[in-house]
C-alpha cells in the first residue's frame with residue numbers, strides 16, 4: 439500500500455513537469471515554452487523571425503534565434519526588436535547543436551541545403567525528444583531520415599516534420615481536409631484530388647543551392663520514384679504507371695483549359711502519397727485507389 443502511494447506521487451511529479459515544460463496555463467500562472475528558430479540569419483529565417491516577433495507573445499512562448507554566426511543573428515534580433523536569446527552553433531558541430539536542442543521543446547529550422555546542414559539537427563532532436571520542423575523539399579534526404587529515425591521518433595512520440603513549407607503544406611493539408619470533408623460531411627470516400635497551383639516570384643540563393651546540391655548528388659535519381667516517401671509496402675507496376683509524373687501539358691476537362699505539369703509536383707505528390715499510405719496503415723484510408731494530381735492551369 440505504501441509503495442503504491444509513493445509511486446503515485448512520483449508519477450504526479452513527472453506529469454507536472456511535463457505540463458510545465460509544454461507551456462500550458464496553470465491557474466493564473468503561464469509558463470513559457472522553449473522554441474528555437476535555427477537559420478534565422480537566412481532569407482527565409484529572417485522573415486520567420488520577423489513573423490514570430492509580430493505574433494508570438496514572449497509571455498506565452500519563450501523563443502530564441504539560432505544559427506552559426508553570432509554577429510548576423512544579433513543584427514536580426516536588433517532589426518526585429520524582440521528581446522530573444524541568441525544561440526550559436528555551426529551545423530557541423532554536433533556538440534554545439536546538442537547544447538541548443540537539449541534546451542528546446544520545438545526546433546524550427548530554415549538552414550539549407552538540408553542534406554548539408556540538417557543531419558546533426560534531426561539526430562539531436564530524435565535523441566533529446568525535441569520536436570523538429572523544417573522546410574526542405576529534398577525528398578531523397580527525407581527518405582534517408584525516415585529510414586534512420588522514423589521508428590525511434592514514433593516510439594518516443596517525437597514529431598519530425600521535415601517538409602513544412604509552401605511546396606508541401608497546401609498539398610498535404612489541403613488534400614487531407616478535402617478528403618475528410620467528403621467522408622464526414624457527405625459520407626463518400628475520396629478517389630482523386632486535383633490540385634492547381636499558380637506561383638509568382640523567383641528563387642532565392644538558398645533554394646538554388648539546395649537544388650544544385652541535390653541534382654549533383656548520387657541520390658538525385660530517387661526523386662523520380664513516385665512512392666519515394668511511402669512506408670515500404672510494395673507497389674504493383676500498374677499503380678506506378680498511374681502515378682507517373684506528367685511531362686507534357688494536357689487539356690483539363692474540369693477546368694476547360696490547358697494545364698502544365700507543376701514544377702513542385704515531384705515533391706508534393708510524394709508527401710501526399712506518404713500521408714495517404716500512413717492513414718491507410720492506421721485504418722483511416724482516404725479512399726479506394728486514391729490518387730493525387732497537381733498542375734498549373736493557364737487561366
Ligand SMILES: NC(=O)c1ccc[n+]([C@@H]2O[C@H](COP(=O)([O-])OP(=O)(O)OC[C@H]3O[C@@H](n4cnc5c(N)ncnc54)[C@H](OP(=O)(O)O)[C@@H]3O)[C@@H](O)[C@H]2O)c1
Pocket residue numbers: 477478479480481482483505506507510527528529530548549550551552555573574575603604605606642643644645646648649
Ligand atoms: N520548400 C519550400 O517551399 C522552401 C521555400 C523557401 C526556401 N526553402 C529552403 O529553405 C532553405 C533556406 O533557404 P534561404 O533562401 O533562406 O537560404 P539562405 O538565405 O542562403 O540561408 C541559409 C541559412 O543557412 C545557414 N547556414 C549555412 N551554412 C551553415 C552551417 N554550416 N551551419 C549552420 N547554418 C548554416 C546560413 O547562415 P549564415 O547566414 O551564417 O550564412 C543561413 O542562415 C533552402 O534549403 C531552401 O531550399 C524551401
